[in-house]
Amino acid sequence: MVPPPAATAPDSQLIARSLLDDDRAAFSELVRRHQSGVRALLRRLCCGDAALADDLAQETFIRAYRKLDLFRGESRFSTWLYRIAYNAFLGEKRRLRSSLAAPEEALERRADPGLTGDPALGVDLDRALTALSETERAAILLSYVQDLTHPEIARVLDCPMGTVKTMILRGKEKLRTRLSPAEGKV
């Protein structure tokens, strides 16, 4: 039977073709399909540093390719990718902790205002997001921007679901406090 073209094949089929036949076109389609979500998450985690985020996104897909046979299909492929991306972010952060720009500084030199529809709104939100811890920020982004469920977020962050709920609640509370003078009292 002739396999469907890569562009219309489901993720699971592309993964199988990539694994069994080392089909580069299939893996290329997976990258094309998921690059936007992974890069958007990493840009926000990196406080808008697009160059660093894209390096980490590239590293994410290379790691995914190397470890593709470890993907068991217990979650969506995108969830698995977000987990690799988050781990890559944490690893890079640890490695470069001293040389990474402070979040506020990174925002100042940010070159890409297009993460949200309205640039001004996006910068406000991104600035407020820097007040959160890394895990709170990741939990909020995964929940509201990437639309992951709580169990999926728990899988990405490798923590219990109760912790995810707490982090999201705490993160939202901090965001509300940071943003409310301008936005909330309407």
Next chain:
Amino acid sequence: MWAMNGNDWLERKLHQAPAAIPDDGFTERVMGALPGRRPRATLRSWIILAAAVVAFLVGYFFLHVADGVVIALQVFLSEPFSPVSVTALSILAVVLGMVVWGTVALARDEM
């Protein structure tokens, strides 16, 4: 219901979908940076199995590991918590731990 209203505006703001990031050659860069052909899972399993067999043969016939294990256990059984038995078993545990760790790392990473 201030809290509800407060959450509403915050959730609206958070839910504003970010614009999709255009590929702009990203996929090509990733594909260009991919490593060479990945070893098949079956090939990997065979390599690990062969390595384990070779390690067993070398340990058994040349390093007499089995004798060492028997002696360590004998010492432990005769004097369970003497410094000698604890030391011998600690060394044994470290060696076994290294073997297990090495095998797991080998299985998880590219060879």
